[in-house]
Amino acid sequence: MKRESLDTNVLLRLMCKDVPAQYELAKRLVTSERTRFFVSDTAVTEFVFALERHYKFSRSQIQQAVQDLLSITTIDCNRELISVALELYCTHKSLSYEDCYFAASAETMNAAPLWTFDKDLASKLSSAKLLTRFSPYNLSHLVDSIPWVGFMLADEQKGIPVNVHDETNGFATDPYKDEAAEMWGHTDAYKESQRRTQNYSAADWDRYKIEAADINDRFVALMQSQTPADSPEAHALAEEHRQLISRWFYECPPEMHANFGALWESDQRFKKNIDKAAEGLSAYMAEAFQTAAAA
Numbered sequence: 001m002k003r004e005s006l007d008t009n010v011l012l013r014l015m016c017k018d019v020p021a022q023y024e025l026a027k028r029l030v031t032s033e034r035t036r037f038f039v040s041d042t043a044v045t046e047f048v049f050a051l052e053r054h055y056k057f058s059r060s061q062i063q064q065a066v067q068d069l070l071s072i073t074t075i076d077c078n079r080e081l082i083s084v085a086l087e088l089y090c091t092h093k094s095l096s097y098e099d100c101y102f103a104a105s106a107e108t109m110n111a112a113p114l115w116t117f118d119k120d121l122a123s124k125l126s127s128a129k130l131l132t133r134f135s136p137y138n139l140s141h142l143v144d145s146i147p148w149v150g151f152m153l154a155d156e157q158k159g160i161p162v163n164v165h166d167e168t169n170g171f172a173t174d175p176y177k178d179e180a181a182e183m184w185g186h187t188d189a190y191k192e193s194q195r196r197t198q199n200y201s202a203a204d205w206d207r208y209k210i211e212a213a214d215i216n217d218r219f220v221a222l223m224q225s226q227t228p229a230d231s232p233e234a235h236a237l238a239e240e241h242r243q244l245i246s247r248w249f250y251e252c253p254p255e256m257h258a259n260f261g262a263l264w265e266s267d268q269r270f271k272k273n274i275d276k277a278a279e280g281l282s283a284y285m286a287e288a289f290q291t292a293a294a295a
Contacts, residue, residue: 258293261286
């Protein structure tokens with residue numbers, strides 16, 4: 001069976017039926033049993049654009065029109081990708097179909113994240129990440145820029161990362177001590193953290209946990225109230241968190257703090273612990289840290 005292609009204007013006549021003579025020609029063409037017709041992703045993008053801008057279709061109407069198009073058995077196209085893009089397009093009203101198509105491409109091609117300078121796109125879709133000068137380009141960059149301070153475990157109730165010392169001081173042994181030393185032991189911040197924390201008492205750690213839990217609870221409240229992670233409120237809380245690290249462990253400049261989220265992405269143990277407090281908290285805090293540092 002031979003294969004041919006369809007232009008966007010043929011798709012419009014076929015679905016909108018606004019020019020009766022051309023509709024009949026288009027219908028007769030695509031119902032041919034001897035030919036299959038390729039519809040490119042670009043043609044679908046133009047189709048969506050025309051329906052939205054010229055025909056004033058709603059997003060749900062556009063989704064239905066494209067689905068009707070995809071149901072034509074003689075048409076070959078990237079159905080999975082287009083369906084994912086349409087779902088994103090209908091869910092996120094502030095995003096264009098083009099943006100949704102790019103994100104859907106990243107997802108369906110196993111090529112996420114989609115790096116972008118578009119803050120709205122990055123905040124709406126998990127497959128898109130905001131590119132800033134603080135974005136992680138590789139793990140070796142993280143090793144140099146984010147020293148391990150030993151808080152790998154989490155409080156079971158709050159999901160708060162806490163430092164853990166040996167049992168003689170009233171704390172469980174840190175199972176990640178050797179890993180931390182191997183990865184970050186050469187950094188000044190790691191050495192400073194070790195110097196400070198070796199003399200902390202049980203009461204000191206309790207005070208730290210109270211401060212950390214308070215910040216954590218307020219981050220959860222902001223996220224659950226749908227306050228944007230790049231809002232002044234979230235940035236102020238991010239600064240409190242940065243100061244907490246500087247006060248208790250080592251000097252943590254904004255550039256280092258911005259990369260915490262990247263570390264959580266690279267090691268899912270962090271993400272799992274932090275998200276015990278609320279699903280999505282690690283991503284919300286990471287965005288707040290990153291955008292606060294870039295502000």
